[in-house]
Amino acid sequence: MLQYAAIILFMIGLYGLLTQRHIIKIIIALNILEIGLNIFIITVGYYEGGIAPIFTSVNATNNLAFVDPLPQALVLTAIVIGVGTTALGLALARKIYAEYGTLNLDEMGEN
Amino acid sequence: MLNIIEIVLSVLLIGLAFIALNTQSLIKSVMLLSGISMLAVVAFVLLKAPDVAVTEAVIGSGLVTSLFVFTLLSFRKTGDVQ
């Protein structure tokens, strides 16, 4: 169920990316797409009845059913990269506003 | 039990994403994005990924939202945005 929700979230983000005309809205759509993809990658590694991939004094041996740790490591770095791209996009939006006086893509070419 | 939580979570995620892209007010859109991040944290905890959940809670709901709000504040200084 969560897997399909993640795919639909990705689709909503892609649709917003294609149709929105306001730059802040485009960055928000990009963020929604990214969250959907992150949830999808985590669901690929999920194991029914598995436990979180950390050795503790309760889950002490490697013969237990851990969930797949590799997708989690990939998503951990992807989230931090997402902050970098969002910050760069917002800085660009500020420069565009200072240059054109608007953030709407349709009004930009007119003056 | 887990199934009910999953279904509620999925419906909320999709609904909030839909409203966030269709609302006219920019600040509402940003706040709904923060809400989607919080729900994603719940999804990560359900999927047994505590590392990712901590990172998303700090970054997605706190830092990115504050960056968006600062950007909107800087626009409102020099002119009006819809």
Place this chain on the structure above:
Amino acid sequence: MKQFLAFIFVIVVGGMIILSLHNNTLFTEFGNNNPSDHYSDSYIDRDVTENNDDVIFGESENLESGPANIVTAIVADYRSFDTLGEITVLFISSLGVALLLGGKKKERMDLHYTPNFMLRIGSRALFGIILMTGVFMAVHGHLTPGGGFPGGTMIASSLLLLYLANDTFRTKVKRFKLLESFAGMAYVAIGLAGLLIGGYFLENFLPTGTIGTVFSAGIIPIIYVLIGLKVGSEITGIIDNFLTEEAL
């Protein structure tokens, strides 16, 4: 018309993803991905060769990779070179923000509210607590959930609180730049030391100790603290750039 085309395109892409989920052998069904069926098992057993010695918390010594948190073992040990590239990406984005928003005559943005007594005093008390939580997360990244990335971001969040509570507050950005360069260079230096001693870049040359204790896992806690410092100073620089504007 354009929106209709975009709608058709999105439906086609989503349909292709859902169809390919059900008709291949690479992806298992949701909830059936057992790591012991494929390569991820090696990360859990801490052994890329196939002899399966048991890993027991608090007893096993001198494993191939020491941390009790398996995700940390992948991020900071097996894929450490990948992480080095990733913090370079974050550095470049922070550099881009500084290029776009920085400049000569910059002033702190006026937030148009006067902080009251509770906010001023409460922010000073909370600042230390949040900072300590961030440092704890970075130091204990090999034992508990967390690590350098959320820890560094929490350090930056504590400074964001100071920015919000005081209208004229600014950090000494130059010192943060210095700290960032030091952390990045120390990461590469540790990697080169591993190349000299062990024969591979970022080879773990310290003894890994007993799994589950604080002083274990060799160079991994050192690397994670360095990542925390680097991420924290980079994000503080981004916040400072976002809260300044040209003097009128």
